[in-house]
Each structure stands twice: as structure tokens, then as C-alpha cells.
Amino acid sequence: MSEGSETKAEWFARAVALALGFLLALAYVNHLQKQRLEAAQFALGEDTLPRRAQFEGQLSGAHTIPNYASTLLAASDTQSWWDGPEGLWLGNSQMHAINAGVEGSRTAAEYASEQLNLPLWSLSLPNASLQEHRFVFEWALARRRPDVLILSLVYDDLREDGLRPELDELANSTLLATLQTQGVQAERLATLMADRLPDDADAQGSGGYGDSAVRESWQDRVDTYLEGRLSANWSLWRERSGARARFQTDIYRLRNTAFGIKATSKRKMIPIRYQRNMATLWELLDRAKVEGIPVVVYIVPLRWNPDPPYEIAAYERWKTTIADAMADRPGVVFEDLDRLVPDELWGEYSKSGQIDFMHFREDGHVILGRRIAELIQRHLE
Amino acid sequence: MLFNSLTYIAMMLLALPLVAMSPAWLRRGIFLVGSLTFYSFWRIDFTLLVVFSAVVDFFAAHGIHASTNERVRKTFLVISLTLNLGLLVFFKYTYFIVGSTQSVGELLGMSFAISLPNIILPLGISFYTFQTISYSIDVFRRIQTPVNNFPLFLTYVMFWPQLVAGPVLRAHEVLPQLQNHRRANAGEVVRGLEEILQGLFKKVVLADTISSVVDYGYGLPVAQMGTIDSWTLAFAFGLQIYFDFSGYSQIAVGSARVLGFNFPQNFNWPYLAVSPRDFWKRWHISLSAWIRDYLYLPLQGARFRGASTGGIEAREATEKISFVRSNVALLLTWFIMGLWHGAAWRFAVWGLWHASMIIVYRLLMRRPPKLPKAIVVLGGWSLTTAFAMLGWIFFRAPTLDQAFQMVLRAFDPTALTTMAMRENNYLMTFLYFAGLLVVAGLLRLRTFAVPTPIRFVVATGGNAIMIAMVILFLRDVQQFIYFQF
Numbered sequence: 001m002s003e004g005s006e007t008k009a010e011w012f013a014r015a016v017a018l019a020l021g022f023l024l025a026l027a028y029v030n031h032l033q034k035q036r037l038e039a040a041q042f043a044l045g046e047d048t049l050p051r052r053a054q055f056e057g058q059l060s061g062a063h064t065i066p067n068y069a070s071t072l073l074a075a076s077d078t079q080s081w082w083d084g085p086e087g088l089w090l091g092n093s094q095m096h097a098i099n100a101g102v103e104g105s106r107t108a109a110e111y112a113s114e115q116l117n118l119p120l121w122s123l124s125l126p127n128a129s130l131q132e133h134r135f136v137f138e139w140a141l142a143r144r145r146p147d148v149l150i151l152s153l154v155y156d157d158l159r160e161d162g163l164r165p166e167l168d169e170l171a172n173s174t175l176l177a178t179l180q181t182q183g184v185q186a187e188r189l190a191t192l193m194a195d196r197l198p199d200d201a202d203a204q205g206s207g208g209y210g211d212s213a214v215r216e217s218w219q220d221r222v223d224t225y226l227e228g229r230l231s232a233n234w235s236l237w238r239e240r241s242g243a244r245a246r247f248q249t250d251i252y253r254l255r256n257t258a259f260g261i262k263a264t265s266k267r268k269m270i271p272i273r274y275q276r277n278m279a280t281l282w283e284l285l286d287r288a289k290v291e292g293i294p295v296v297v298y299i300v301p302l303r304w305n306p307d308p309p310y311e312i313a314a315y316e317r318w319k320t321t322i323a324d325a326m327a328d329r330p331g332v333v334f335e336d337l338d339r340l341v342p343d344e345l346w347g348e349y350s351k352s353g354q355i356d357f358m359h360f361r362e363d364g365h366v367i368l369g370r371r372i373a374e375l376i377q378r379h380l381e
Numbered sequence: 382m383l384f385n386s387l388t389y390i391a392m393m394l395l396a397l398p399l400v401a402m403s404p405a406w407l408r409r410g411i412f413l414v415g416s417l418t419f420y421s422f423w424r425i426d427f428t429l430l431v432v433f434s435a436v437v438d439f440f441a442a443h444g445i446h447a448s449t450n451e452r453v454r455k456t457f458l459v460i461s462l463t464l465n466l467g468l469l470v471f472f473k474y475t476y477f478i479v480g481s482t483q484s485v486g487e488l489l490g491m492s493f494a495i496s497l498p499n500i501i502l503p504l505g506i507s508f509y510t511f512q513t514i515s516y517s518i519d520v521f522r523r524i525q526t527p528v529n530n531f532p533l534f535l536t537y538v539m540f541w542p543q544l545v546a547g548p549v550l551r552a553h554e555v556l557p558q559l560q561n562h563r564r565a566n567a568g569e570v571v572r573g574l575e576e577i578l579q580g581l582f583k584k585v586v587l588a589d590t591i592s593s594v595v596d597y598g599y600g601l602p603v604a605q606m607g608t609i610d611s612w613t614l615a616f617a618f619g620l621q622i623y624f625d626f627s628g629y630s631q632i633a634v635g636s637a638r639v640l641g642f643n644f645p646q647n648f649n650w651p652y653l654a655v656s657p658r659d660f661w662k663r664w665h666i667s668l669s670a671w672i673r674d675y676l677y678l679p680l681q682g683a684r685f686r687g688a689s690t691g692g693i694e695a696r697e698a699t700e701k702i703s704f705v706r707s708n709v710a711l712l713l714t715w716f717i718m719g720l721w722h723g724a725a726w727r728f729a730v731w732g733l734w735h736a737s738m739i740i741v742y743r744l745l746m747r748r749p750p751k752l753p754k755a756i757v758v759l760g761g762w763s764l765t766t767a768f769a770m771l772g773w774i775f776f777r778a779p780t781l782d783q784a785f786q787m788v789l790r791a792f793d794p795t796a797l798t799t800m801a802m803r804e805n806n807y808l809m810t811f812l813y814f815a816g817l818l819v820v821a822g823l824l825r826l827r828t829f830a831v832p833t834p835i836r837f838v839v840a841t842g843g844n845a846i847m848i849a850m851v852i853l854f855l856r857d858v859q860q861f862i863y864f865q866f
Contacts, residue, residue, distance in 0.1 A: 008568075011571050013833070015567070016837075016841075017837055017840035017844055018571060018575065020844075021842070021848055022845075024841065025844075025845045026849075026852075028849045029849050029853060162597065192600075217424065218421065219382050219386060219423065222391075226387040237852075240852065243853060247853055270800065270801065271801070272801045
């Protein structure tokens with residue numbers, strides 16, 4: 001039927017479908033919002049509690065990017081607060097997540113700090129790659145030079161590549177310029193980041209399909225104003241990111257159900273990502289050496305009942321590669337801790353019944369913290 | 382101003398009641414002021430450039446029309462074309478020309494450095510330039526009478542729904558609707574809102590989410606890619622640009638419709654095309670039709686047609702044009718069409734890729750295979766889709782060299798098991814493409830007698846999903862790909 005011959009009843013039905021669709025959409029978004037997820041919680045499961053480490057009343061741990069800056073900078077602003085040795089600990093969610101944790105539970109970093117009586121700045125992100133550690137290390141170095149660097153190695157996180165957009169917040173021209181002189185992988189990271197940051201991209205040759213052409217335009221200002229007004233007056237709009245995270249979680253679970261993917265499903269290594277992360281690791285260690293910063297490198301504890309979701313032979317080869325390379329590196333203490341935490345201290349995603357291979361209970365943090373403290377002690381002595 | 386922004390939604394919410402309540406003369410004023418505002422929200426200084434271009438074309442068209450002396454008419458036409466193309470070449474191709482000249486110089490052992498100022502590409506210059514060129518040529522061809530009212534002409538050139546990324550419309554398709562404007566009826570408003578919603582969904586939800594696959598994949602070194610990576614990235618960008626650009630066009634057509642204008646659709650399910658010719662009757666239809674009437678048919682010496690519909694569908698069946706001339710015209714046209722899309726050689730190669738597809742198709746059709754129709758259709762669809770998608774590699778790869786390497790990698794049997802991306806990237810690309818085909822199939826059901834209640838439930842559910850997703854995913858403005866053209 002042509003447009004012109006559409007009857008009143010037909011267009012009225014379409015109008016009602018549109019209006020009803022709008023109401024249903026609002027109801028759905030509202031429903032998602034009530035079950036919203038914080039990004040940090042997304043990777044953890046309901047039973048696992050994220051926790052920010054503290055040392056002598058000062059927050060020393062951060063697992064979101066805005067907290068990175070506030071944690072380190074706050075400490076730098078109060079120079080007199082601490083003038084002894086201190087450490088920087090980089091890792092993934094294992095560092096900040098406590099399975100079956102409760103208010104007041106403490107992380108490995110806090111236990112290690114307590115044992116050594118020195119602050120360990122623990123900066124962690126879910127699935128943080130070595131490329132991201134490289135970037136964060138350079139950023140932290142410019143703010144608070146550590147006396148020791150603790151670096152966790154996670155086989156699974158070698159499947160990650162590049163820098164997550166949230167890290168843009170830490171970037172500035174000085175940091176990018178420094179990275180550009182620090183090796184092939186660091187230069188690549190600087191380029192990746194620079195491509196994402198605001199620049200004079202109205203000009204041709206800046207390339208990309210970004211949104212920079214509208215930055216600083218009237219549109220940009222009005223958009224910012226309207227966004228602010230909507231967020232201030234409409235909770236549904238303000239809380240969209242939480243609802244979006246919930247929706248994406250549902251999609252992720254739908255995928256897992258549809259394809260029978262479980263926590264125990266084997267994950268193949270992706271060669272290019274593996275190579276980039278390993279190359280970045282060597283660059284990071286070289287950089288620490290140039291700075292005269294001793295490094296503690298450890299392979300993270302894993303759950304071994306059942307076997308971790310890797311191709312075990314490939315995983316063992318990787319560990320051998322690491323161990324062999326570390327043996328030749330002065331200034332680096334290396335230890336394979338993948339069997340450090342006993343089986344009974346590991347968690348489950350309670351509602352889904354999925355096994356958690358990465359996050360253990362507080363007792364596991366005690367064990368890891370003490371072991372890391374011993375390794376640091378070796379350096380500081 | 383970008384369509385996928387709160388600012389645009391606010392502008393339309395302001396414009397709609399104003400248009401609905403105003404008399405005809407005031408409505409024309411609203412359209413002009415709205416269009417100037419729309420462009421100024423990007424950069425006010427460049428608004429003057431569009432106005433200047435329109436002033437020259439306005440007077441040149443009168444000069445062409447008023448004279449009976451062919452030389453005078455041609456002089457005015459040349460003035461108009463020189464100005465329009467000159468501005469386009471300056472703003473869009475200066476870097477390209479200088480860079481290419483330097484490269485050739487280096488090949489010949491001559492090294493020279495030219496320092497260029499920072500040239501900003503005016504938003505939509507490729508689109509409004511084509512509109513003004515078509516106006517001058519149509520007046521020259523005496524199929525268009527020049528308009529006497531400059532504000533009306535400026536509104537045609539700058540009319541906000543189609544200003545920055547088309548559809549590329551002819552004066553006779555827009556000016557009468559402006560001159561004798563009538564308000565949209567309730568049915569048209571509803572239909573326009575549906576189109577805007579669908580366009581936003583395509584852009585904000587589909588195009589912007591698959592862009593993560595594309596941006597990551599095209600940043601990988603080709604040496605690390607496998608055969609499947611090449612194909613996946615070809616399809617991923619093919620889907621991104623389709624959702625992005627057809628989404629834009631749909632918002633443009635929908636916006637025009639709620640304002641009381643009837644614009645032709647710019648896309649018609651291009652990935653269902655069963656031949657290269659069919660593809661170009663379905664993809665960016667108004668541009669294909671423009672190229673057909675102002676470049677391809679004149680180069681062939683054939684009769685032009687006069688509407689932005691029909692896509693590349695070209696000459697009358699009665700016209701006899703030699704195979705060689707037709708194909709030379711085709712190659713030249715597509716070479717220019719490619720460069721219109723971007724100032725780099727890889728865009729020209731993309732154009733030639735499509736020209737080659739059409740030529741091969743023509744050769745094959747000289748002796749059509751005697752096969753069952755279903756096999757011909759399925760084979761035609763598979764080959765057309767596969768090669769159209771592969772062609773997008775030239776469009777998106779950062780360099781021509783990388784594009785060639787990726788295309789070669791797509792046929793490399795030794796790299797069949799190499800995979801450089803996460804599993805989700807392949808899955809997402811597959812699901813988007815499969816989803817597109819499923820939706821196309823479901824929409825075909827429209828032609829059958831689906832009971833009204835079922836239709837209503839499906840429409841309501843579809844609208845609810847699209848609105849919810851747009852609310853969730855509308856965030857920091859992501860520019861449309863075609864804005865760079």
C-alpha cells in the first residue's frame with residue numbers, strides 16, 4: 001500500500017505502536033537501572049567484593065581510573081605523610097577482589113604493607129594487560145617514584161590488547177612523549193592513545209573517524225549543557241551507564257548460554273596479543289632497570305580444581321619462558337605462585353554456579369600478601 | 382550539527398511546533414534560519430562559504446538562463462563549475478595533490494618540500510557542491526528554470542535534513558516543495574518519526590558498536606592477520622558504513638518528512654543485491670543517480686535522466702553505445718566517484734574495483750549461464766556481496782599498501798587457521814550480518830497478509846527495543862563516516 005493511501009486507522013495504529021513502544025522502552029531501561037552494575041563489579045560476580053587497600057588511614061589501593069589519580073596525587077600532596085620506602089603493585093582484579101568478602105576484609109596489598117610497614121600503592125583493573133601496566137607504570141613514575149615495583153603476570157590477560165578508553169584520563173602530552181622514546185611497544189601505546197585524544201582534528205590529515213570535528217563547537221557546548229540538565233533532572237538518564245552495563249552483562253550471559261561457554265571453557269591464546277604483551281613486559285623491565293627500581297615479578301595464584309581454563313601445555317611453556325628470561329635479569333626477583341592458594345579458598349559465582357578461577361577469599365589474600373612481602377624484603381635488604 | 386545528538390533532538394522539538402503553527406511564508410523563513418543555525422553549530426565561519434557559493438550559483442544560473450548566446454551561457458556555466466569545483470579541490474584535494482606530486486617527484490629523483498597551511502575540510506562540501514553543480518547544469522540544459530528568490534535558493538542548498546551528507550537532491554525535487562510548502566499530515570509525522578528512530582538505532586546502536594571491531598582490526602599488522610580476519614574486517618566495515626550512512630539518510634528523510642517534505646530513500650537493502658549493477662541501484666541511490674546524469678551518461682554520449690532516483694540504472698534500452706566507450710566511461714566515472722569519497726589513491730582504487738565488478742558482470746551477461754534461476758540469484762548475491770565487502774577494505778585500510786595486502790590475505794590458504802582477534806569480534810560481525818538478512822526476510826512478510834494484531838505487536842516490540850537501545854547507547858557524539866567526504 002502506498003503512503004498516500006494509508007488509512008486513518010493504519011497510521012493511528014502506527015502512532016499507538018510508537019507511543020506504546022516508548023513507554024515499554026522506558027519501563028525496560030528503568031528495570032535495567034534497578035539492577036545496574038558498577039563496571040568494577042561486572043567481572044567479579046555477586047559473591048566477590050571489591051576493596052580499596054589502605055595504609056595508615058590513607059587510601060593506597062585503586063581499581064578505577066579516577067581513583068588512580070586521586071590516590072597517588074593525594075599522597076603526593078601530603079609529602080610529609082610518608083618519607084620512607086614505598087612500592088607500586090600493578091595487577092588485575094585479583095588484587096582488589098575478595099571472594100565472600102565482608103566490610104572490613106583486607107587485600108593482599110594491605111597484608112604485605114602491614115608486614116613490611118611501608119605503603120604499597122596497588123593499582124589494578126579487571127583483565128589489565130601488560131600494555132596497560134606499562135602505561136600506568138610510566139604515569140605513576142612521573143608522580144611518585146617507587147622503591148620497588150611488584151608486577152603480577154596473568155596468562156589469561158595476555159589475550160587483552162591496547163589501552164581501554166578510560167585510561168585516556170591519565171594521558172597528557174608529557175607522558176605520551178616519554179612513552180615514544182621507551183621502545184617499540186611503548187611508542188605504539190603512545191600512538192594509540194594520541195589518536196584518541198582531542199586534537200586539532202578538524203584539519204585534514206588527522207585522520208580517523210572520531211568526533212573531534214565537533215569538539216569546542218556550539219554543538220559541543222549545547223550538548224554538554226543539555227546532557228547536564230537531563231542528568232540533573234532525570235534519574236533514568238543520569239544512571240544510563242549502569243543500565244547499559246547491566247544490558248551488556250545480559251547479552252554476555254546470553255552469548256554464554258547460547259554457545260555453551262562456561263568459566264571452565266578453554267581459552268585459546270591469540271598470537272599477536274601474546275607477542276605484544278610479552279614484548280611490553282621486557283620493555284617494562286628494561287625501563288625499571290634504567291630507573292634503578294628493583295622489581296618483584298610473580299605468576300598469579302590460580303585455582304587448580306578443576307584445571308584452569310587454558311591449554312595447559314601452552315601455559316606451562318609460557319611459565320618456562322618467563323622463568324628462563326627472569327633468571328638472566330639482575331634486579332628482578334621472580335616467583336611462580338600459581339599454586340600458592342589452596343583449593344578451599346577459591347570462590348564461585350554463586351547465582352550462576354560458575355567456578356571462579358581468579359578470585360580467592362581473604363585467607364588467600366593473607367597468604368599472597370605475606371609471600372609478596374617476603375619477596376620485597378629480599379630486594380629491600 | 383550532528384543528527385545523533387541531544388542538540389538535534391532539541392532543535393527538531395523546537396522546529397516541529399513552529400512549523401505546524403506558522404503560515405507558509407514564515408515556514409520558509411524557519412527552514413532558512415534553521416538551516417543556517419544547523420550549519421553554524423559546526424562552524425559559523427564556514428557558513429559564509431556555503432552562502433558565497435550559493436550567491437555565485439544563483440547569479441550564474443540567471444546569466445545562463447537569460448542569454449540565448451551559447452558562448453555566454455557556457456561562460457556562466459564555466460564560472461559556476463570553476464567556483465564549485467575549485468573550492469572543492471582546494472579544501473579537499475590540496476594535500477592529496479601536493480602529496481602525490483611530491484611522490485612522483487621523488488620517483489624521478491626530484492625532492493621538493495611544499496609547506497601547506499592547515500586546511501579545514503568544510504562539513505558536507507562534497508554534498509552541497511554536487512547540489513549546486515546540478516542546479517547550474519540543469520539550468521544550462523533548460524530542464525530547470527532559475528529561481529528568482531535568493532533566500533529560497535539558499536534554503537534549497539542548505540536545507541538541514543540533507544545538507545551535510547545527502548541525499549543529493551535536484552532543485553526540481555526540493556524547490557517546488559519549498560515554494561508550495563504544505564504541512565505534514567499526522568500519518569506523515571508518524572512515518573517520519575519511525576524513520577528517525579530507525580536511523581538513530583542504526584547509527585547509535587549498530588554502527589557505533591561494531592566500530593570497535595573495525596577500529597581494532599584495521600590497526601593490526603597484516604602480517605599477523607589470517608584469511609578469516611581479512612574477510613571479517615571486510616564485512617565488519619561493510620556493515621559499519623552501511624548502518625552509519627543509511628542511518629544518517631533515514632534520519633534525513635524522516636526529518637524532512639515530519640517537516641512536510643517528501644525525499645526519496647537513499648538505500649534499499651544493498652546487501653541483498655544480486656549483481657554489481659543491482660548493488661548500485663540500492664546503495665547511496667541519489668549519488669549514483671547524480672553520477673549517472675552528470676558524468677557517466679555524458680561521457681558515454683547518452684541521454685541523461687533528471688531525477689535522483691534509480692541509482693546507476695542508466696541508459697534507455699533503445700540507445701546503442703559501443704562496449705568499449707561504455708566501459709571506458711564506466712572506469713573514468715568510477716575513478717572520479719572513488720576520489721569523491723576521499724582524497725587518497727585507495728579511494729580511487731575502490732572506485733575502480735567496483736567498475737571492474739560491473740565490467741566482469743557485463744561480460745558474463747553477454748552469455749548468461751543457463752542455470753536454474755535460484756542458483757543464478759544465489760550465486761549472484763554471494764559473489765556481489767563478497768566482492769562489494771572486499772572492496773570496502775580499500776575504503777577503510779589506513780594505506781593502499783595495507784589494503785592490497787589484506788585483499789590478498791583474504792585468498793591466502795596458508796593463513797586459514799590464523800586468527801588475530803578475539804572470538805567476540807568474529808561472532809559480532811557474523812551476528813550483525815545474519816541479523817540483517819533475517820530482518821530483510823521478515824520485512825518481506827509485509828507483502829503477505831499478516832494479521833493486523835500480530836503486525837501491531839511486532840511493531841510495538843520493535844519500537845520498544847529500538848527506543849530503549851537508543852536511550853542506552855546515545856552518548857558522546859560519534860561522527861558519521863560520510864562527514865569526512
